Every structure is written in C-alpha cells, then in structure tokens.
Amino acid sequence: xxxxxRRRTLTIRRGLTNVYLMAxxxxxxxxVQATLLARVRLIGATPNLLLVVVVCWSLIRGLYDGLVWGxxxxxxxxxxxxxxxxxxxxxxxxxxPLAGLGKNSVFPGSLTLPILLVALATPVYGWVVLxxxxxxxxxxxxxxxxxxxxxxxxxxxxxxxxxxxxxxxWLATHYRPTQMEW
Amino acid sequence: MSRVxxxxxxxxALAAVSVVLLILSSSNRLGPVEGALSxxxxxxxxxxxxxxxxxxxxxxxxxxxxTLRGRNNQLQTMVxxxxxxxxxxxxxxxxxxxxxxxxxxxxxxxxxxxxxxxVIARVIGKTPSNYLQSITIDLGSEHGIKPGMPVVTERGLVxxxxxxxxxxxxxxxxxxxxxGVPALIRGNRLSGIVNGRxxxxxxxxxxxxxxxxxxxxxxxxxxxxGNFPKNLVIGQIVEVRQRDYEMFQQATIRPTVNFDRLxxxxxITNFQPLPGEPGEPxxxx
Numbered sequence: 001x002x003x004x005x006r007r008r009t010l011t012i013r014r015g016l017t018n019v020y021l022m023a024x025x026x027x028x029x030x031x032v033q034a035t036l037l038a039r040v041r042l043i044g045a046t047p048n049l050l051l052v053v054v055v056c057w058s059l060i061r062g063l064y065d066g067l068v069w070g071x072x073x074x075x076x077x078x079x080x081x082x083x084x085x086x087x088x089x090x091x092x093x094x095x096x097p098l099a100g101l102g103k104n105s106v107f108p109g110s111l112t113l114p115i116l117l118v119a120l121a122t123p124v125y126g127w128v129v130l131x132x133x134x135x136x137x138x139x140x141x142x143x144x145x146x147x148x149x150x151x152x153x154x155x156x157x158x159x160x161x162x163x164x165x166x167x168x169x170w171l172a173t174h175y176r177p178t179q180m181e182w
Numbered sequence: 183m184s185r186v187x188x189x190x191x192x193x194x195a196l197a198a199v200s201v202v203l204l205i206l207s208s209s210n211r212l213g214p215v216e217g218a219l220s221x222x223x224x225x226x227x228x229x230x231x232x233x234x235x236x237x238x239x240x241x242x243x244x245x246x247x248x249t250l251r252g253r254n255n256q257l258q259t260m261v262x263x264x265x266x267x268x269x270x271x272x273x274x275x276x277x278x279x280x281x282x283x284x285x286x287x288x289x290x291x292x293x294x295x296x297x298x299x300x301v302i303a304r305v306i307g308k309t310p311s312n313y314l315q316s317i318t319i320d321l322g323s324e325h326g327i328k329p330g331m332p333v334v335t336e337r338g339l340v341x342x343x344x345x346x347x348x349x350x351x352x353x354x355x356x357x358x359x360x361x362g363v364p365a366l367i368r369g370n371r372l373s374g375i376v377n378g379r380x381x382x383x384x385x386x387x388x389x390x391x392x393x394x395x396x397x398x399x400x401x402x403x404x405x406x407x408g409n410f411p412k413n414l415v416i417g418q419i420v421e422v423r424q425r426d427y428e429m430f431q432q433a434t435i436r437p438t439v440n441f442d443r444l445x446x447x448x449x450i451t452n453f454q455p456l457p458g459e460p461g462e463p464x465x466x467x
Contacts, residue, residue, distance in 0.1 A: 039442070041442060044381030045381065067196055075203070080223060085203040149312045153312060
C-alpha cells in the first residue's frame with residue numbers, strides 16, 4: 001500500500017515537473033520568437049525556433065510529449081502572430097510524427113538526425129499553414145512560398161538545431177532521468 | 183492497451199481542438215478571447231521587444247567598433263567607452279528624433295486628405311510568422327483604434343490596422359501578399375494596384391500597356407476604393423515587366439518605408455475606410 005502511494009506521488013511529481021518545464025521553455029521560446037528572432041530576417045524568412053524545439057523535444061521525449069508541446073506552443077504563437085487560433089498548433093502537431101522516425105536512433109547524441117528531421121519538418125509545417133489558408137479561401141502561391149520562404153527557413157532552422165538540440169537534451173536529462181521501458 | 187488508447191485519444195483530441203479553434207477563430211467568434219490573451223501577453227512582449235532592441239543596438243555597435251579598430255586603436259578605445267556610457271542616451275535621442283520626424287511629416291503635408299487625429303504608436307512586436315507580414319503596436323480600441331485605419335511613418339505608407347485588441351493592434355503591412363493598395367504613378371498618373379509578394383518586394387499590377395513607365399518614378403496612393411487616403415508615398419519603381427501578350431504591365435516597387443527598422447508609426451484615426459473592406463487579410467504566398 002505504502003509502495004503504491006509512493007509510486008503515485010512520484011508520478012504526480014514527475015507530471016508537474018513536465019508541466020512546469022513545458023510552461024517555462026515554451027513561454028521563453030515563443031517570446032524570443034516573437035521579439036528577438038522576428039528581427040532576424042534574411043532572404044525573406046525568419047528562423048522558427050518553436051518548430052525546432054517541438055521537433056527536437058519529440059525526438060528526445062517521444063511523440064506524445066512533442067504533440068502536447070506543439071499544441072500549447074502553437075496556440076501561444078497564434079495569439080502573438082495574429083494568425084487564426086489553431087493554425088500553428090495543427091502545423092506543429094503534423095511535424096511530430098517525423099520524430100518517431102528517429103526515436104530509436106543508436107546515436108542519440110548525434111546532431112545529424114535532429115538536423116535532418118528539422119529540415120524535413122520545416123516544409124511540412126509550412127505546407128500545413130498554407131493549406132489551412134487555402135481552405136479558408138485565401139489565395140496561396142505554393143511555388144513562391146516554398147521557394148522564397150520555406151527554402152531559406154530550412155537552412156535557418158537547421159542552424160538553430162545545432163544550438164537547440166544539445167540544450168534540450170541537457171534539460172531533458174537534468175529534469176527527468178531517462179526511463180527504461182521494457 | 184489502455185495506455186495506447188489514451189494516447190491515441192490524446193492525438194485526436196488535440197487535433198480536434200485545434201480544428202475547432204481554427205474554425206471559430208476564422209469566423210471571428212473568438213475575437214474577445216484572442217483580444218484578452220493578446221492583452222495578457224502584452225507586458226512580456228514589450229519587455230522582450232525592448233531587450234531585442236538593446237541587443238540589436240549592441241550588435242550594430244560591435245560591428246562598428248570592429249571596423250574602427252582596424253583604422254585606429256586609440257579611437258577604438260574611445261568609441262568603446264562612449265558607446266557603453268551613452269547607449270541609453272543614444273536610444274532616447276534616436277527615439278526623440280523619430281518622433282520629431284513624424285510630427286514634421288504631418289506639418290509638411292497639409293494638402294493631404296486627412297487632418298489631425300493622428301496617434302503616435304510604438305511598435306511592440308513584429309510577426310513571428312513567415313506567413314503574415316504584420317507588426318503589433320501598443321494602441322488598441324481603448325485609444326480609438328479601429329480596423330482599416332491607415333498606418334504611416336514620415337517615409338510613407340506602412341499598412342492598415344488589421345486586428346484590434348483593447349490595448350494593442352495588429353497592422354497588416356503593404357508587403358503582405360493579401361494587401362492591395364490602389365495606387366498611381368506620380369509622374370504620368372497611371373493607376374494600378376500595389377500587391378505584396380511572398381518573400382519579395384511589392385508589385386504594382388494592372389497598369390495599362392499603352393503607357394511608358396520610368397524607373398525611379400514615385401508611386402503614391404490613389405485614394406480609389408476609399409480604403410486609404412490619397413497621396414501617401416508607397417515607394418519607387420525599381421523594375422518594369424512588360425510583355426506583349428499580357429493585358430497589363432507590372433512594376434516592382436521598393437517601399438520607402440524600411441519595414442525591418444520600424445519602431446514608431448502613426449495611425450490616421452480620422453480617416454474612415456468605406457464599408458466593404460477587403461476580407462480576410464491573413465494571407466500567405
């Protein structure tokens with residue numbers, strides 16, 4: 001009985017740590033995205049730190065953690081960006097299954113996989129946003145948007161991954177020891 | 183088994199909530215909620231925006247110092263010290279200068295169709311999305327701001343008010359693909375529509391094929407359609423595209439406003455756009 005109670009307390013504590021961690025990291029990321037990174041505009045695009053963080057977190061902690069981060073972060077970004085609520089959430093959640101591709105990587109510390117996944121996730125994110133706009137009846141120039149916005153964004157996001165992934169890995173190991181699943 | 187089911191349920195639940203929010207938000211039924219959330223985030227946005235400006239200034243200063251170091255070491259030391267000492271002073275001074283320029287703009291343009299009623303607003307955020315070219319200013323419905331009001335600087339037209347919260351508003355820039363501004367070329371009075379382009383400079387379309395367009399000509403608002411006042415400067419023609427098989431020619435425009443360095447703008451509050459404003463402005467590509 002006491003053992004069960006201890007286990008329940010541990011689970012609740014771990015859950016709360018996850019929520020606090022998510023709140024702090026996502027608040028910082030969205031504010032940095034909205035204020036600091038919005039000033040970094042090269043070749044017509046800005047880096048998307050939130051996308052990088054969600055993809056990397058999905059890779060580190062798994063698909064379902066990534067989904068929740070994508071949902072919450074997307075809503076916050078939509079409020080600040082003035083996009084209709086839910087647009088970024090849907091787009092970010094659509095990118096998280098990609099992380100499933102690398103979940104069982106034998107080289108978790110390697111940067112190659114996260115960079116590759118971020119590079120793949122960037123067009124997925126962009127196209128989902130474009131698709132949602134098209135469904136709402138707004139004219140979309142797919143080719144121009146892909147070439148002029150998504151193209152440069154892939155390069156910026158890949159560069160951001162080099163910094164974001166190790167930082168998130170440190171956070172993940174520091175705030176919750178790796179669990180072994182059998 | 184139940185673990186898998188609950189996780190699958192989570193995926194569908196989050197996706198469903200997102201879709202429902204998207205539908206409600208697109209039909210403007212979440213306006214008050216979005217406004218309240220936007221107001222709640224405003225103090226943080228202002229704080230981080232100020233921090234961003236400081237970092238921006240420091241990066242620029244560091245770049246300048248690197249150049250000076252190569253030329254003169256003594257001068258470098260002096261500039262270094264003065265820059266650090268006077269950083270805050272310089273910021274206040276440049277802000278003062280910008281505000282003065284805006285007021286001068288109003289005084290030097292008495293022949294415009296608008297008069298007075300302009301509100302000086304501070305740009306507190308640029309859009310974090312690549313798919314919407316907009317800025318946020320620290321004026322909202324409590325300051326008399328309404329959707330559709332034109333926004334300018336002393337250099338020319340910036341855009342128009344798109345979404346209004348209680349204490350802040352979003353300005354849709356003329357570079358956004360969904361933005362269309364009726365315009366005319368100052369030299370030969372040819373009219374057309376200036377549309378934004380994804381990741382590129384705006385283009386003036388629907389210009390008659392018969393007339394010649396000179397590079398460097400100034401493009402101003404025509405006032406047609408009633409969404410913008412007349413004679414506001416938009417930019418200069420930098421490229422003309424004329425093809426014999428097309429009905430119209432196009433001109434690429436370099437806006438006079440530097441959208442990457444916008445800090446203070448003016449909202450023309452006494453200009454009432456005609457009803458039947460262009461629809462959904464959130465756009466892409």
